[in-house]
Amino acid sequence: MALREAALRLALERGPENVRVSDIADAAGVSPRTYNNYYSSREQAIIAAVTAEREQRIIAAILSQPESTSISEAVINAIVEQYTDPGEHVSDVMLMVMNNPTLRSSYADSIAPLGRSLAEALSRRVAGMDPLTADVLAASIGAAARVAIEDWLTSVATRTLSTGFVVPAGSLPDRLRTALTALRPALEDAERRARSASAPTPALKGLT
Structure with missing residues (x-):
């Protein structure tokens, strides 16, 4: 620290x-x-x-959402809410990150460590989820978030080079939501299969 x-x-x-x-x-x-x-x-x-403690906040947000919330919505909401849309007011810290190519790259890379912790959160959120499925989904979520972040940072950097000023280029939360929504079918299918596998088997009737 x-x-x-x-x-x-x-x-x-x-x-x-x-x-x-x-x-x-x-x-x-x-x-x-x-x-x-x-x-x-x-x-x-x-x-x-x-990015201090962002991973823990994302995991906590996934696990704290109502049980009625689907796993796809829980994941998307948890990740999106951790990124503030700078809009018209870009903080000094983000200005520094945007203006430095190496920092931009490191910032994009910072989403990757979610992996193992996110997989464990998915398994806790959806009882019965296969560990391998959880690992694959967690890796996919990290990759999607990184793509969204890199796209946003690149857009900001391109506009900065052309104008000489840092110009916010759209909403980072919107980019994250769009990228993560592409994974919604896989998340919902994994949840459906896990719920089905963990459901109790109906008792057989009429046996003599």
Whole structure:
């Protein structure tokens, strides 16, 4: 936590290109070797601060939605609500991310670690879901979210290069919802099969 917070603070103060790993380590009171035990680059630490605890919030949101909510809606709602549409007001942090190609890439990559935790959440949400199915769905959800994020960041970057200013390019939540909706049939089919497999077998009648 100290490393990621120091990385973000220094990046905002100096610009990410002017921050060295040794600077972050010094600010956190550890050695560069210790830093490398946690992060492989300055960009990774910066983005870790931007996305801190997002994975846990997504999982909690999936599991906390009403039982009447389908698994597809639970997943889509949980992921979309974790991303704020900057609209007309882009924060200093997101301006920094948008203007730095390496940070943009690291930000897009940050969705990938959902994998195992998301698969476990799917299995908890839908009793009887096959573990392999849960793993495949979790990987697909992560890939869809990454595609949406990369598309949004690329659109912002393209407009920035052409105008000299960061111009919001549509809604990130809308892009995420569109990308994740493509997986709705697979999620609903997996839920239907799991519910069917875990349903009690009707008692046989008329046996003598």
